[in-house]
Amino acid sequence: MSETVTRKELMGETVNKYTTRKEFFKQYKKKSRLEETWNRFLRNKMAVIGLFIFVFIMVVAVVAPLIADYDTEAITINVSNRLQPPSTEHIFGTDEMGRDIMARIVHGARISLVVGFSSVAIALFIGGAFGAIAGYYGGKTDDIIMRCMDVFLCLPDVLLALAIVAAFGTTLVNMTIAIGLSFTPKFSRVVRSAVMTVRGIEYVEAARAIGSTNTHIITNHVLINCFGPIVVQVTLYVASAILTISALSFIGLGIQAPIPEWGNMLASGRAYMRDHAYIVMAPGLAIFVTILSLNLLGDGLRDALDPRLK
Amino acid sequence: MEVKKMNEEGNTLEIKNLVIHYISEEEVVKAVNGVDIIIKAGKTLGLVGETGAGKTTTALSILNLVPEPQGKILSGEVLLQGRSVLSMSDLELEDIRGDKVAMIFQDPMTSLNPVHTVGDQIAESIEIHRKVSKQEALKQAKEMLELVGIPGERSNEYPYQFSGGMKQRVVIAIALTCSPDLLIADEPTTALDVTIQAQVLKLINELRRKYHMSMLMITHDLGIVAEVCDEVSIAYAGRIVEHGTLEDIFDNLRHPYTKGLFDALPDIEARRSELKPIKGLMPDPTNLPSGCAFHPRCDYVMEVCSQSLPENKWLSETHCVQCHLYKDTNESML
Amino acid sequence: MSNILLAVKDLKKYYKVPKGMLHAVDGVSFNLEKGKTLGIVGESGCGKTTIGRAILRLVEPTSGSVIFDGVDIPKLNKQEMLHMRRNMQLIFQDPFSSLNPRKTITQTIEEPIILANMIPDSDKRFMRVMELMDTVGLAERLVNTYPHELDGGRRQRIGIARALAMNPKFIICDEPVSALDVSIQAQILNLMKKIQREMGLTYIFITHNLSVVNHFCDDIAVMYLGRLIEKAPSEMLFANPLHPYTQALLSAIPVARIHNRPERLLLRGEITSPINPEPICRFVNRCNYAMPICSKEEPGLIEIEPNHFVSCHLVGQG
Numbered sequence: 001m002s003e004t005v006t007r008k009e010l011m012g013e014t015v016n017k018y019t020t021r022k023e024f025f026k027q028y029k030k031k032s033r034l035e036e037t038w039n040r041f042l043r044n045k046m047a048v049i050g051l052f053i054f055v056f057i058m059v060v061a062v063v064a065p066l067i068a069d070y071d072t073e074a075i076t077i078n079v080s081n082r083l084q085p086p087s088t089e090h091i092f093g094t095d096e097m098g099r100d101i102m103a104r105i106v107h108g109a110r111i112s113l114v115v116g117f118s119s120v121a122i123a124l125f126i127g128g129a130f131g132a133i134a135g136y137y138g139g140k141t142d143d144i145i146m147r148c149m150d151v152f153l154c155l156p157d158v159l160l161a162l163a164i165v166a167a168f169g170t171t172l173v174n175m176t177i178a179i180g181l182s183f184t185p186k187f188s189r190v191v192r193s194a195v196m197t198v199r200g201i202e203y204v205e206a207a208r209a210i211g212s213t214n215t216h217i218i219t220n221h222v223l224i225n226c227f228g229p230i231v232v233q234v235t236l237y238v239a240s241a242i243l244t245i246s247a248l249s250f251i252g253l254g255i256q257a258p259i260p261e262w263g264n265m266l267a268s269g270r271a272y273m274r275d276h277a278y279i280v281m282a283p284g285l286a287i288f289v290t291i292l293s294l295n296l297l298g299d300g301l302r303d304a305l306d307p308r309l310k
Numbered sequence: 311m312e313v314k315k316m317n318e319e320g321n322t323l324e325i326k327n328l329v330i331h332y333i334s335e336e337e338v339v340k341a342v343n344g345v346d347i348i349i350k351a352g353k354t355l356g357l358v359g360e361t362g363a364g365k366t367t368t369a370l371s372i373l374n375l376v377p378e379p380q381g382k383i384l385s386g387e388v389l390l391q392g393r394s395v396l397s398m399s400d401l402e403l404e405d406i407r408g409d410k411v412a413m414i415f416q417d418p419m420t421s422l423n424p425v426h427t428v429g430d431q432i433a434e435s436i437e438i439h440r441k442v443s444k445q446e447a448l449k450q451a452k453e454m455l456e457l458v459g460i461p462g463e464r465s466n467e468y469p470y471q472f473s474g475g476m477k478q479r480v481v482i483a484i485a486l487t488c489s490p491d492l493l494i495a496d497e498p499t500t501a502l503d504v505t506i507q508a509q510v511l512k513l514i515n516e517l518r519r520k521y522h523m524s525m526l527m528i529t530h531d532l533g534i535v536a537e538v539c540d541e542v543s544i545a546y547a548g549r550i551v552e553h554g555t556l557e558d559i560f561d562n563l564r565h566p567y568t569k570g571l572f573d574a575l576p577d578i579e580a581r582r583s584e585l586k587p588i589k590g591l592m593p594d595p596t597n598l599p600s601g602c603a604f605h606p607r608c609d610y611v612m613e614v615c616s617q618s619l620p621e622n623k624w625l626s627e628t629h630c631v632q633c634h635l636y637k638d639t640n641e642s643m644l
Numbered sequence: 645m646s647n648i649l650l651a652v653k654d655l656k657k658y659y660k661v662p663k664g665m666l667h668a669v670d671g672v673s674f675n676l677e678k679g680k681t682l683g684i685v686g687e688s689g690c691g692k693t694t695i696g697r698a699i700l701r702l703v704e705p706t707s708g709s710v711i712f713d714g715v716d717i718p719k720l721n722k723q724e725m726l727h728m729r730r731n732m733q734l735i736f737q738d739p740f741s742s743l744n745p746r747k748t749i750t751q752t753i754e755e756p757i758i759l760a761n762m763i764p765d766s767d768k769r770f771m772r773v774m775e776l777m778d779t780v781g782l783a784e785r786l787v788n789t790y791p792h793e794l795d796g797g798r799r800q801r802i803g804i805a806r807a808l809a810m811n812p813k814f815i816i817c818d819e820p821v822s823a824l825d826v827s828i829q830a831q832i833l834n835l836m837k838k839i840q841r842e843m844g845l846t847y848i849f850i851t852h853n854l855s856v857v858n859h860f861c862d863d864i865a866v867m868y869l870g871r872l873i874e875k876a877p878s879e880m881l882f883a884n885p886l887h888p889y890t891q892a893l894l895s896a897i898p899v900a901r902i903h904n905r906p907e908r909l910l911l912r913g914e915i916t917s918p919i920n921p922e923p924i925c926r927f928v929n930r931c932n933y934a935m936p937i938c939s940k941e942e943p944g945l946i947e948i949e950p951n952h953f954v955s956c957h958l959v960g961q962g
Contacts, residue, residue: 021770030748030788043335202742208702210756210806211729220755224746360825361796473914474688503687504852505911508896512910530826533898536905560902574830575900576855584837585859587830591795 040304047300053293061109068103074260075099083276092282095265096272097258101282104260108283111261112290115176115245116238122180124234127187134188135195136218146192149185157182157244165253175254179241190233194226201225228305235298239291246287262287320391322492322524323349323372328386330367330376337596341367343548345386346622347526349492349541354518354525356535358571359545362595365528368545369494372526373407374398391491409439412485416497418477422469428455428480429465435487454483458513475506479513489521496528511537532571536560541628544568547593547603549619554629562642564631566608569644602634610635610643649814649846650676650699655708657691657698664920668694670870671708673945676863678813681840681847683861683878685854685893689915690867692850696816699848700732701725712814730760733807737819739799743791749802750787753777756809776805781835797828804836808843816848821856833860854897858882863951866890869918869926872945876952886954888931925957933958 041047060067068074078098086093092101127149134145152160161178168174198204199222207217248254249263257264262283269279325347332339342364349355359365370376371388374395388395390411395403415421423431432451436442442450452462458479469477478498485493495514499507515538518525527538535542535556542559544552544567552565563569570588590607593599599606605615614634624630625640635643657669669691676682684692697703699710701717710717712732720728736742743752753773763769774784780801791799800820807815817836821829833856840847849861857864858878865875866887874887885891895909913930925931925938937957945955954960 020767024770024784024787028785028788031790031793033746033790202736202738203744205702206734206736206742206803206806207744207755209700209729209734210810211726211759212755213726216759221744225744360827475914504854504896505687505892506914507898508908508910511898512908531898532900536900536902537898556902560900570827572900574827576830576859584834585830587834588827589831591797592825592828 037304041300044300044303046296047303050293050296050300053289054297057109057290057293058113060106061113064106064110067106068100070103070107073100073103074107075258077258083272083279085276086278093276093278095269095279099260101265101279104265105262105282105286108260108262108265109286109290111172111255111259112242112245112287115172115179116241118176119178119180119183119241120234120237122177123183123187123237124230126180127184128191128230130184131188131191132195132218132223135192136199136214136222138196142192145188149188152181153185155182158247161244161248162253165248170253170256172255175245175248179244182244183237183241186237187233190229191226194229195222198222198225228302231305232298232302235294235301239294239298242290242294243287320351321348321389322351322391323347323526324387324389325368325372326387326389328368328371328388329384330364330371330386331382331384332377332380333382334380339595340598341381341548341595342371343598345545345548345550347543347550349524349526351491351524352522353540354527354538356539356542357526357528357545358530358532358535358542360530361592362547363545364548364595365545366496369413369496369526369528371396372492372494373411373413374403405439408435408490409488410490411492411494412488412490413494413496414478414481414485414498416500418474418481418501421481422477424469427466427468428472432465432480432484432487435484439488450487451483454487455480457486457517458483459509473506475502475510478502478506478510482510482513482517486517486521486523489523491524493518493523493525494528495525497530498527499534500529500531507534514538532560532575544571547595547598549603549632550622551604551633552631554626558626558629562629564625564629564636564642564644565633566610566635566644567604570607570609602632647677648675649678649713650848651709651711652676652699653709653711655695655698655710656706657694657703658706661919666919667870667921668918669698669705670921672867672870672872674865674872674875676846676848678846679840679844680862681849681860683849683851683857683864684867685851685857685864686867687852687893687915689869689918691870691918692852692867693818695867696734696818696848696850700729700734700816702734730756730810731812732814732816733810733812735800735803735807735815735817735820738823739796739803740791740823742803743799745791748788748790749777749782752791752802753805753809756806760810762810772809773805776808779808779839780805795828796824797831800824800832801835804832804839808839811843812845814846814848816850818850819852820849822851822853829856836860854894866893869915869921871926871955872953873927873955874953875945880949880952884952886948886952886959887927887956888933888958889927 076099081094081098082096084090084094090100090102092105095101095104130145130149134142157179160182161175164178164181165174204217204221207221212220245254246261246263249261250267252267255261255264257268265283266280269283273280325345328342328345330342332341345364345368347355357365357368367376367381371383372390372395376383383396390406429448429451432454433444433447436447436450437444448465452465455465456462460476460479472480499510502510511534517523527534529535539556541555542553543550544559544565546567552559552563552568559568563572573586574588576585588607593603599616601616601618602620605611608615612634620632620634622630622632623636625636653673655669655672659666659668672695674682684695686692694703698705705718715728717728750773753776754769757763757769757772763772777784782798782801782805791802820836821832824832837860839845849857851857861878863875863877864881866873866889868889874881874885874890881890882894885894892909892911895906899905911930916926916929923942924940925943928934928938931938935957943955943957943960945953946960948954948959
């Protein structure tokens with residue numbers, strides 16, 4: 001088959017066959033890069049397991065009210081029913097207030113996931129924007145932005161979250177913002193280095209040569225090629241965020257009782273751990289499995305997105 | 311300086327019917343598909359080919375360094391002075407690597423370890439193979455540097471302090487420390503400027519004559535072949551399509567691909583209005599054409615070419631070709 | 645002569661480095677006529693890549709003028725420059741990294757047209773893309789493919805199509821075939837020559853490969869450490885190279901012949917540093933003909949014979 005097409009043939013064909021781009025594209029479909037990446041991902045068994053588990057957790061969180069009614073099962077104190085071991089009625093047993101542990105776990109999942117994703121979203125947009133600007137423009141801009149970020153990096157996450165919470169109160173929103181802000185500098189670094197890598201690649205220079213403005217280059221060429229490392233960091237930071245909120249709740253400065261949260265469940269159950277191990281096992285396992293699945297997912301994504309260009 | 315033991319007469323290297331494929335879940339890369347190579351003692355063979363010819367894979371197999379999980383040696387023999395490399399144990403391989411056979415790669419930037427001095431890196435090879443003290447090894451390392459044209463005092467410097475050409479000289483020094491019987495050079499000058507390339511090629515020529523070393527020179531540049539080699543093998547899609555002495559290939563070529571290679575070269579003496587390229591594309595090693603892999607690009611293609619692989623035909627004692635054109639004749643059909 | 649499309653005068657590009665000033669391009673001047681091809685050759689560190697970027701203002705020149713079609717390029721403001729870019733384009737060396745891996749061929753070729761707002765109608769624009777693909781020899785079925793699905797030769801064709809998209813008058817080709825296989829190089833070079841004839845383009849062809857330059861270029865400029873040391877029409881340069889560096893450069897080209905092999909002139913030593921260079925002949929430490937004056941004074945560019953310029957004390961003496 002000839003690799004070159006003569007102009008006559010081409011014009012003739014196009015005039016007769018297709019006159020619009022749409023028709024042409026229908027004929028020659030795009031081989032989706034997403035598909036290739038997805039196939040690569042599927043080949044990694046551990047990653048697929050991670051994905052399954054995490055999707056399961058998300059589904060559970062979404063349908064939580066269907067599994068167990070919030071008020072009656074997760075909140076209402078029923079002292080006569082306290083510290084029941086796992087049974088067919090209460091799959092994980094009941095806690096020291098007589099509440100169904102499974103119901104609390106399932107509703108707790110909602111909190112963990114909401115806080116996890118929202119805080120990372122905040123960090124991604126704020127940190128990402130600053131990181132992209134710093135990475136792309138370099139020079140003094142880079143220095144100024146990064147030194148500001150360094151100031152925040154110096155503060156341990158928990159401490160920063162503590163400070164905000166102490167000042168503004170322990171609401172869910174405050175917690176989310178606090179954790180989000182503490183992750184912002186980390187994200188700015190990740191995005192900055194991804195942008196710096198891409199900025200040096202020739203197609204960016206090519207874009208400049210054809211007359212693109214800087215903004216156009218950043219949005220059109222640089223950022224879309226940074227997805228890989230950013231997506232991976234997102235999954236890992238969501239895990240981190242969930243861990244942080246649990247830690248904060250554990251020390252009493254996060255979500256307050258009676259709202260079910262895995263961390264505060266661990267805290268309140270601590271006293272009964274010796275004779276009623278199940279009371280801490282369930283939330284502990286919940287945290288462990290969630291973090292594990294996110295890590296497996298993150299690793300799998302990193303491997304699948306690795307540009308193994310042919 | 312170590313006294314060079316004479317390279318034994320006979321064939322330093324013999325590769326017979328080597329087949330190596332890279333097998334992954336997505337595809338099979340047919341890198342080498344039945345390669346025969348013979349390098350006689352003290353001679354230099356130029357292995358010429360472009361992308362997908364299988365040159366580097368063949369070279370790696372000589373030291374049994376083909377990347378493991380995916381690279382599979384499906385058949386063939388690699389004999390180094392009569393001993394089979396593919397059936398050697400790891401210990402035996404470690405013994406011969408660096409000592410009997412040395413390899414230099416294309417990119418001097420990545421061949422040298424940036425955190426060790428140049429002297430240390432040369433001495434490392436000496437220490438391993440000659441069992442001498444570190445002092446003695448460093449002393450010999452200095453001598454090696456002088457041999458390749460770098461002042462001995464510089465042995466305490468780090469790779470980043472040298473230019474590309476000098477780094478390549480250091481790489482050559484490391485390769486030659488133990489006077490190997492066979493030197494494999496994989497495009498050693500491609501990354502270098504043309505004037506530096508000339509210096510390095512001159513050095514390689516001098517050293518190989520001095521040490522009566524056999525050499526496998528892998529390159530895509532026929533000019534380098536004319537300068538440094540005694541015999542030439544032309545590789546395409548993992549097979550050797552033509553082989554012969556310099557005269558055989560430069561004056562009496564037979565294979566259409568060889569002709570295409572020479573025709574595509576710009577001639578600095580005759581200014582033509584148009585270059586004469588080989589039409590079509592490089593072969594895709596995951597999807598090779600049927601029959602003779604060159605047939606889609608060949609100006610002399612016949613029906614049989616897409617149906618069956620041509621046999622290896624000896625046109626003279628030194629010259630052989632794999633092409634259906636020569637089934638019944640030895641005369642040039644081009 | 646109003647036939648001159650590009651007049652570069654005393655172009656300089658210096659970089660500030662910890663040790664001092666790096667003279668990447670150090671006062672280069674030449675004229676380029678419309679429809680011709682100028683080859684800029686030299687080895688690593690000679691400044692040929694930088695000068696290409698400086699002419700297009702992809703890096704800002706430190707000083708000097710670049711008069712393109714009567715307009716002094718370094719003096720334009722941002723808006724004017726964006727507009728001017730349509731006339732002067734660049735073809736890159738590496739066909740792998742010069743294309744955005746996340747854009748299809750169509751999107752890559754279309755982008756300059758969209759940016760310049762040359763064809764607002766989507767379908768008409770697409771037809772133009774098809775036309776460009778045809779010009780460079782890319783089959784129509786490749787419209788929705790990504791760069792990684794294609795080989796080096798085809799990718800370079802995309803790069804050429806992208807450069808042609810805005811109908812430029814002038815294209816700088818930065819080692820356009822160095823990364824390609826030998827059998828494919830000839831295809832691409834023939835294509836570029838054909839396009840030049842059909843569209844009346846002017847080229848600057850930057851390369852370190854001298855054998856290719858003879859076929860492709862009308863004039864050749866040889867650079868060394870940021871300075872232009874010899875310039876002449878191709879035949880003249882190959883027949884009668886005057887500067888010792890040019891002579892060594894030409895003789896270093898490996899010749900694919902076994903009979904009548906030319907004598908090799910080998911250079912001593914290595915290239916000196918472009919940082920804080922002294923105002924003497926920069927080639928002096930490697931030159932086999934060095935004279936006392938070479939270590940004292942920098943030679944100027946003299947026209948030895950019509951159209952043949954050399955910067956060398958030995959040649960200047962006559």
